[in-house]
Amino acid sequence: MIGESRSAPYGGARSPGQIERELARLRMNEDGSLGARASVLNLIVVTSEESAPEVGRVVSELSGNYPSRAILMISDPDEGEANVEIGLSAFCSVRHGMPGGSRNQVCAEQITVHVEGPPAEHLESLAGPLLIPDLPVFLWYTDGGVPGWPGCDGMAVLANRLILDSGATGDCEASLRGMAALLEQEDGVPEIGDLQWAALSPWRSLLADLFTPPERAGELAKIRRVEILHDRTGECQALLLVGWLSGALGWRPKSAEDTAEGRAFRFDGPSGDVTVELYRDDPEIPLRRVRLYSEELSFQVSRYGEHADARSTVMRGEELLGERTVHLGSSGVGDLLGEELRFLGRDETHGSALKSVVKILDT
Amino acid sequence: MVDTQLSPDVLRGDPRLPKVPEPGAMVIFGASGDLTARKLIPALYELVARRRLPMEFAVVGVSRTEMSHEEFRARLRKALDEQRPGGVSGEIWESFASGVFYLPGDTNKAETYQELKGFLKKLDVERGTEGNRAFYLASSPTLFPTIVERLGEAGMNRGENGGWARVVLEKPFGRDLASAKALNRDIRRYFEESQIYRIDHYLGKETVQNIMALRFSNSIFEPVWSQHYVDHVQITVAEDIGVGTRAGFYEQAGAMRDIVQNHLMQVLCLTAMEPPVAFDARSVREEKVKVLKAVRRIPEDEVEDFAVRGQYTRGWVWGEEVPGYREEKNISPDSTTETFVALKLHIDNWRWAGVPFYVRTGKRLPKRVTEIAIQFKPTPHAPFAGAENLEPNVLVVRVQPEEGVSLKIGAKVPGSGFEIRSVNMDLLYGTAFLEEVPDAYQRLLLDLMLGDPTLFIRADETESAWDILDPVIRAWTGKEEIPFYPAGSWGPEEADELIMRDGRKWRRP
Numbered sequence A: 001m002i003g004e005s006r007s008a009p010y011g012g013a014r015s016p017g018q019i020e021r022e023l024a025r026l027r028m029n030e031d032g033s034l035g036a037r038a039s040v041l042n043l044i045v046v047t048s049e050e051s052a053p054e055v056g057r058v059v060s061e062l063s064g065n066y067p068s069r070a071i072l073m074i075s076d077p078d079e080g081e082a083n084v085e086i087g088l089s090a091f092c093s094v095r096h097g098m099p100g101g102s103r104n105q106v107c108a109e110q111i112t113v114h115v116e117g118p119p120a121e122h123l124e125s126l127a128g129p130l131l132i133p134d135l136p137v138f139l140w141y142t143d144g145g146v147p148g149w150p151g152c153d154g155m156a157v158l159a160n161r162l163i164l165d166s167g168a169t170g171d172c173e174a175s176l177r178g179m180a181a182l183l184e185q186e187d188g189v190p191e192i193g194d195l196q197w198a199a200l201s202p203w204r205s206l207l208a209d210l211f212t213p214p215e216r217a218g219e220l221a222k223i224r225r226v227e228i229l230h231d232r233t234g235e236c237q238a239l240l241l242v243g244w245l246s247g248a249l250g251w252r253p254k255s256a257e258d259t260a261e262g263r264a265f266r267f268d269g270p271s272g273d274v275t276v277e278l279y280r281d282d283p284e285i286p287l288r289r290v291r292l293y294s295e296e297l298s299f300q301v302s303r304y305g306e307h308a309d310a311r312s313t314v315m316r317g318e319e320l321l322g323e324r325t326v327h328l329g330s331s332g333v334g335d336l337l338g339e340e341l342r343f344l345g346r347d348e349t350h351g352s353a354l355k356s357v358v359k360i361l362d363t
Numbered sequence B: 001m002v003d004t005q006l007s008p009d010v011l012r013g014d015p016r017l018p019k020v021p022e023p024g025a026m027v028i029f030g031a032s033g034d035l036t037a038r039k040l041i042p043a044l045y046e047l048v049a050r051r052r053l054p055m056e057f058a059v060v061g062v063s064r065t066e067m068s069h070e071e072f073r074a075r076l077r078k079a080l081d082e083q084r085p086g087g088v089s090g091e092i093w094e095s096f097a098s099g100v101f102y103l104p105g106d107t108n109k110a111e112t113y114q115e116l117k118g119f120l121k122k123l124d125v126e127r128g129t130e131g132n133r134a135f136y137l138a139s140s141p142t143l144f145p146t147i148v149e150r151l152g153e154a155g156m157n158r159g160e161n162g163g164w165a166r167v168v169l170e171k172p173f174g175r176d177l178a179s180a181k182a183l184n185r186d187i188r189r190y191f192e193e194s195q196i197y198r199i200d201h202y203l204g205k206e207t208v209q210n211i212m213a214l215r216f217s218n219s220i221f222e223p224v225w226s227q228h229y230v231d232h233v234q235i236t237v238a239e240d241i242g243v244g245t246r247a248g249f250y251e252q253a254g255a256m257r258d259i260v261q262n263h264l265m266q267v268l269c270l271t272a273m274e275p276p277v278a279f280d281a282r283s284v285r286e287e288k289v290k291v292l293k294a295v296r297r298i299p300e301d302e303v304e305d306f307a308v309r310g311q312y313t314r315g316w317v318w319g320e321e322v323p324g325y326r327e328e329k330n331i332s333p334d335s336t337t338e339t340f341v342a343l344k345l346h347i348d349n350w351r352w353a354g355v356p357f358y359v360r361t362g363k364r365l366p367k368r369v370t371e372i373a374i375q376f377k378p379t380p381h382a383p384f385a386g387a388e389n390l391e392p393n394v395l396v397v398r399v400q401p402e403e404g405v406s407l408k409i410g411a412k413v414p415g416s417g418f419e420i421r422s423v424n425m426d427l428l429y430g431t432a433f434l435e436e437v438p439d440a441y442q443r444l445l446l447d448l449m450l451g452d453p454t455l456f457i458r459a460d461e462t463e464s465a466w467d468i469l470d471p472v473i474r475a476w477t478g479k480e481e482i483p484f485y486p487a488g489s490w491g492p493e494e495a496d497e498l499i500m501r502d503g504r505k506w507r508r509p
Helices: A014-025 A052-062 A116-130 A172-184 A195-210 A214-222 A232-249 A333-341 A349-363 B035-051 B069-083 B090-097 B110-127 B141-153 B178-190 B206-216 B248-270 B280-294 B302-307 B440-450 B458-477 B493-500
Strands: A005-011 A039-045 A068-076 A085-095 A104-116 A137-141 A161-164 A191-194 A225-230 A252-258 A262-269 A272-280 A287-293 A297-303 A308-314 A319-327 B024-029 B057-062 B101-102 B133-137 B165-170 B196-199 B229-236 B305-313 B315-317 B320-321 B342-347 B356-362 B369-375 B394-402 B404-412 B420-428 B485-486
Touching: A005 A319, A014 A085, A014 A116, A039 A052, A052 A104, A052 A333, A068 A116, A068 B305, A085 A116, A104 A116, A137 A333, A161 A172, A161 A333, A172 A191, A172 A232, A172 A349, A172 B165, A191 A195, A191 A349, A195 A232, A195 A287, A195 A297, A195 A308, A195 A333, A225 A232, A232 A262, A232 A349, A252 A349, A262 B305, A272 B302, A308 B090, A308 B440, A319 B035, A319 B090, A349 B485, B024 B035, B024 B110, B024 B440, B035 B057, B035 B069, B035 B101, B057 B110, B057 B206, B069 B101, B069 B369, B101 B110, B101 B305, B110 B141, B133 B141, B141 B165, B141 B178, B165 B440, B196 B458, B206 B248, B206 B394, B229 B248, B248 B280, B248 B342, B248 B369, B302 B305, B302 B342, B302 B458, B305 B458, B305 B493, B342 B369, B342 B493, B356 B493
Parallel strands: A039 A068, A039 A137, A068 A104, A137 A161, A161 A191, A225 A272, B024 B057, B024 B133, B057 B101, B133 B165, B165 B196, B229 B356, B305 B485
Antiparallel strands: A005 A085, A085 A104, A225 A287, A252 A262, A262 A272, A287 A297, A297 A308, A308 A319, B229 B369, B305 B342, B315 B320, B342 B356, B369 B394, B394 B404, B404 B420
């Protein structure tokens, strides 16, 4: 069944045992033998009817790198009558070009559960019995909203890690505050990941690289000004970047204001005032350029318009001291989700960046 | 105003961000050769593209061939394009190539090194390489002592202005124990052991590293991984190809020096070593050396009881008739170079006392495969009728081509009665992780620049390996007869006899 997606028709509520048997049947090879399953995680996705097709596609593509059982929960609690429809599919993909010219086959399973009416308030009762035992559970809320607490506690107790997207709601500030509040909860909250934070990883790495040479490391304490160009969808990334820089570099927030072009923040840095300006940019690139100025040097990481490449430069005035071009990597939802699925523990750096953002916004 | 210093790691101290080496330059001696174009430059390009090397990184090729920087870059780009058509980004290549340089020069002459030294100092200023240098000896091994001596004489065995200097040697590390010792002595006249990186690309393979992951991250295996439960171990490194274009080298080396002394001994170490206290260079290499020291030396007059060599003759491999070794291009028609080696080794320590390790390697065997098979002792008593012939459990760790683990267990055949059959349970790692596997050279070059020698070979490892094999090599030297095996078979009959004498047989991988 390589490269072939097999599905069972939607049907009403079936028992977990029936679902397991049906999934095994879908994985069966033509000769009747059972395709081996080697899963590394469970992924529960809570999504809406409108987003479901796209989310299903992302999850299927992801299965190549993360063989998993994905459980898509599409819920509508506003429907008066209780109704549960379950669809099953299995997909095996092959990767060629492995060392030695061999190929590998990876199989993944997807269970789609449409829930209407009162059961939609108790998704955990449906998702829990469908999980593969002993494997980590990731819980992805695709529509951006930070689930209310303790509103999501039923699902959250199933999960080791909650994956959110602060950029998906259109109200970035509220999302980031909500996430920071979740982090403050003491008990029962799983670890938290944010796709917008995952998108920042290459940017953070490239910025850190600029200060790797010992003679430039000292410039970190002398940063006076930061400019960040972003579009509407990149506002959360820009704010998280400011939170990361200010937290790591020991900047204390002094003021925050909206400007005609975006936002401006002022900080008390270790060797004087630091200004951070966020500029809204037109092209549809979430993060387009980050530029840091010290007394003598300027450091820049910028993305090419059409390419997934980034150029880093170090300048003294007009003099170019160093430059390079590298892959920035893809920032599609699937890639960012994949990046989050690699990580299981508590992301202390993310937590501290979030706290710094809230502090800055509260100034 | 207070001029506060921040730690340079303040932005990098995040486990989610990759480790990036300090600035530095890599000098490749023998840069016009195949290894540079086929392995080193593609690996470096990939590391640059993936943001794993710093902006302040430069490559300087040194070789006799007269070439300009531009010609050298064009040659490398051509090779890269051939290797990955359409997979090279123009912008990234330009960015990388602007830091690639070439110096033509005779590596025997002191002037070459003075010129190189001046050039590297210039790069320190212009490209910020900070006085850090890695010297990669991709040239003929006969030139290693001279290059190292000249580097030392030119004062390049130390980095500039407090920077570091490292030297990388490609295998073979000598031809025997005496020459390996001499080579190590020559190199250590100028470089300390901590500066020397002996590269065996086998250790850079994810699949080889996975042997350690399997053993030391799964507590179910460790308790049975000893003479209490293991009957014997078989390690196979089989190639289906012939000598190919390496005739000149292979005629001199043979399977013993080409594969057994390095790859096979390394796999033996990883299979038999005690758990290291940490995954760092000292701990891991210390444990590997202990294994090599515990391998019982084969007396020269008993070599026939413990070692078999062979040479392939014409035969059929994968539906194709292939020539015998002596018929290959540039091979002597009366060559006695071995293309197959099988050894029976004993590791005289607490864990492995009495457990034979049968190891074999060869060219033109039926298929390309590297595997370690741990055969367990039979159950002390079989309560089921007809179960006397039940095969013992075998745990196979397959390194290539399809990496995975297979366990042979006894299971009841459904139905009445209690008939037991052996069943293989296979797990291919590839069915759990499809992530792109980095090339072995990428991993090792990055470790080199990061200053992590864990996956490189220490002097005492290579010397101990030679010490084990020297008596066998001496016994074979000068012998005019060599057992033959047809290409496409699993080696000469003598290899079967070697293991059958112990009442065992080779697995068919």
